[in-house]
Amino acid sequence: MGDFFFGITEWLRETWLLDAAFWMQETAISKVLVENFWGVPFAQVAHIISIAVAFGATLMLTLRVNGKVATNLTIQQVEARYVRWIWWTLVAIVISGLLMLFAEPVRNMINSIFWAKMLALLAMVIVSLMFQRSVLAQANAAGPGWTASGGTKAISWIVIILWCLTMAGGRWIAYSPV
């Protein structure tokens, strides 16, 4: 598997991404992050805390859809409480991720694991949006006693799996052969 990802990295090295990485390295933000000891750790801590909040809120919605928690609340009440936390903290995840990307652009921009992670993230965002809207529409149509079908429960766990793949990709970036 290492050879597969290394092969993709070698291909990425021949693309415009390497020139983009060299340009990013010369930016003021990259220099501030690299030249100050607090730079990267601040971005990493912000990344990890916002991931914890967003993933925690996502897990609460999945557990409610599966009837494991907050069954005294309607789906509408649970979505109203958690969905905005998911999307606002995702903004913080993207900003802190971009900071770490600018801190080590050459290592990250041609890193096959980084791009595999971005694909998992894109899939997670699309499936999450469709899932949240579908659950709300089903619950609005069925009324307060709504319970999820097997298919809806399965999708709720696919969202969690996509989150875990994105997190695994995030941790693996530093160990990917570049």
Ligand code: HEM
């Ligand atoms: C839901 C979205 C995301 C999740 C769950 C996620 C997860 C993670 C995790 C778990 C780490 C390892 C943190 C550590 O051990 O210090 C990480 C690192 C990183 N992430 Fe993300 N991330 C997400 C989005 C992004 C985005 C949008 C970007 C860039 C635009 C990004 C760029 C990075 C970079 C550059 C690292 C540093 C790798 C390193 O130096 O070890 N991440 N991410």
